[in-house]
Amino acid sequence: MTDTASVEPTSALPALPPLEEPVETSWWSRHHRAVVVAVGRIAVLVAGLACWEYASGRWIEAMLVSRPSAIGAQFVTWLGDGTLLLHARITITEVILGFLLGAVAGIVAAFALAPMRIVQRIVDPYIYALYSLPKVALAPLFIVWFGIGISMKVLLAGITVFFLVFLNALAGIRQVDPALVDAVRLMGCSRVQLVQKVIFPGSVSGLLTGLKVAIPYALIGAVIGELVASNRGIGYLVTDSASRFNIAGVFASLIVLTLLAWVLNAIVSVLDARASRWRDAES
Amino acid sequence: MATRPTAHGGPIRRMTRIRYYRIVVTVSTKSSSTDHAVAAPAPAADSAGRPPDGIRIEGVARSFVKDGRRRYAIRDLDLDIESGSFVVVLGRSGCGKSTLLNMIAGLSRPDHGRISYRGEEIAGPRTDLGYLTQHDTLMPWRTLRRNIELPLELRGVPAAQRRRRATELIARVRLDDFEEHYPRELSGGMRRRAGLARMLCAEPEALLMDEPFGALDAQLRQELQADLLRLWHGSGKTVVFVTHDLDEALCLGDRVVVLGRGGRLVLDEPVRLPRPRDLDRVRLEPAFVASHQRLTAALRSDAS
Numbered sequence: 001m002t003d004t005a006s007v008e009p010t011s012a013l014p015a016l017p018p019l020e021e022p023v024e025t026s027w028w029s030r031h032h033r034a035v036v037v038a039v040g041r042i043a044v045l046v047a048g049l050a051c052w053e054y055a056s057g058r059w060i061e062a063m064l065v066s067r068p069s070a071i072g073a074q075f076v077t078w079l080g081d082g083t084l085l086l087h088a089r090i091t092i093t094e095v096i097l098g099f100l101l102g103a104v105a106g107i108v109a110a111f112a113l114a115p116m117r118i119v120q121r122i123v124d125p126y127i128y129a130l131y132s133l134p135k136v137a138l139a140p141l142f143i144v145w146f147g148i149g150i151s152m153k154v155l156l157a158g159i160t161v162f163f164l165v166f167l168n169a170l171a172g173i174r175q176v177d178p179a180l181v182d183a184v185r186l187m188g189c190s191r192v193q194l195v196q197k198v199i200f201p202g203s204v205s206g207l208l209t210g211l212k213v214a215i216p217y218a219l220i221g222a223v224i225g226e227l228v229a230s231n232r233g234i235g236y237l238v239t240d241s242a243s244r245f246n247i248a249g250v251f252a253s254l255i256v257l258t259l260l261a262w263v264l265n266a267i268v269s270v271l272d273a274r275a276s277r278w279r280d281a282e283s
Numbered sequence: 284m285a286t287r288p289t290a291h292g293g294p295i296r297r298m299t300r301i302r303y304y305r306i307v308v309t310v311s312t313k314s315s316s317t318d319h320a321v322a323a324p325a326p327a328a329d330s331a332g333r334p335p336d337g338i339r340i341e342g343v344a345r346s347f348v349k350d351g352r353r354r355y356a357i358r359d360l361d362l363d364i365e366s367g368s369f370v371v372v373l374g375r376s377g378c379g380k381s382t383l384l385n386m387i388a389g390l391s392r393p394d395h396g397r398i399s400y401r402g403e404e405i406a407g408p409r410t411d412l413g414y415l416t417q418h419d420t421l422m423p424w425r426t427l428r429r430n431i432e433l434p435l436e437l438r439g440v441p442a443a444q445r446r447r448r449a450t451e452l453i454a455r456v457r458l459d460d461f462e463e464h465y466p467r468e469l470s471g472g473m474r475r476r477a478g479l480a481r482m483l484c485a486e487p488e489a490l491l492m493d494e495p496f497g498a499l500d501a502q503l504r505q506e507l508q509a510d511l512l513r514l515w516h517g518s519g520k521t522v523v524f525v526t527h528d529l530d531e532a533l534c535l536g537d538r539v540v541v542l543g544r545g546g547r548l549v550l551d552e553p554v555r556l557p558r559p560r561d562l563d564r565v566r567l568e569p570a571f572v573a574s575h576q577r578l579t580a581a582l583r584s585d586a587s
Binding site for chain 1: 388389390408409410412413414416418420422423424425426433434436437438465467485
């Protein structure tokens, strides 16, 4: 080895081959999994409906299980005469109001209580006792207090949502790394800024988990309220159809509830995807 | 000044707890009222008549109570850090280095004694002191650029100005192509550089650094040490740099203070090496070797 090589060893090294190169991928190689999943889902649905249609009236009493074609016909009829719209609107209003009420109250309560560890420990057993209480059991009480109008269903949905959102948001706030809190305190942040820049973004995943878990419970709350006492709403449509042995009507109403839950889930999923973009980042 | 803080001059405050408003329920620990520790030394007066400059640590003690026992991380420490100097605090792990830095940063308060900056007692975090901690504290949900802008954002600096300053700092720490990356997508060394840039973005007068390069490989550590010296040289900023790495201490500092157990001051060694320093060659200087030997001896003497 020469003198110059010992001073500048890099000059002796061979040139580096490129460490990155383009890779050609076809549309199919990128998307074949998604296609298989979508086709599979449709196949399962079609097969299930076909079995149902075939079995109904042959193996099982059609009076009890109805059949997809009859349900579809009932759905179209109700859609046409406005029955579905009338009742769905009531239920959607209840679910959304209840969800918002519970979620906002839960978030506010979690952020208010989070810094007070002692208060938290004092109220902890009561919170869990109320959380474990089946909210359905409160329906009769709410009827006495608020009547059988919409407010009773909103509150029934709201109270269920409240506990789920509150407990998940609180857990999310507790997960915030204290080192990050110290870091912004060192930058001289105000209390509002601390919440805004660290506590909230740090706890947002717990919060969204709470919202996600709460969606079906908002529906349950509203529908149970309608089942117990009402003359409108999808829950009422279910009981009303069942009492007339209109099984196709029962299933048509259930489809509406399913669609409603699906839309609400999709909304929260979009929020979640936006809020946790940084989490998916992989090097 | 006149009142002498008592041994239980305050319950042990965990300052890291998430608190964002002022309703604070403090419950004093039972044990602290029973054992009156040794009387606190009176804070040394300004007898030397030096101007109130730099960081001044006078008779500082800090203890932690656990399982009914009080353990002192720092018992009685006096230290003056001149403004504009690069002082390295060297010591083995558990000698109270980080505790000391946390107190200077204002994250925790001494049990007794007094820490002041420019003659003013440090009562809480202050923006003219920058603190780079041992672990990364970049916000994982912010991109690199938005992380570096954060100190300015908190001060209400307009967006355009923030952006200009962040871009400039990103260039200075050589992260130009990573502005829009999230911390997770950066390597350990890059995250350290980002932390450094964020600290400098706030334009602090003094920098506190707690083993900032401890978790990096030797090659990268030297690279970042060179970066730090380059950024610091001629800036006139005071630096308090905590490390357990003897070589690092001598490469960087104007002065190395060796802390022993309980935060005892074992040795105060001036480093007589020219600046700017070439980190590849500085280790070969006779002054480096001589200081190295004295520091090794000091570290060893405390262990026995």
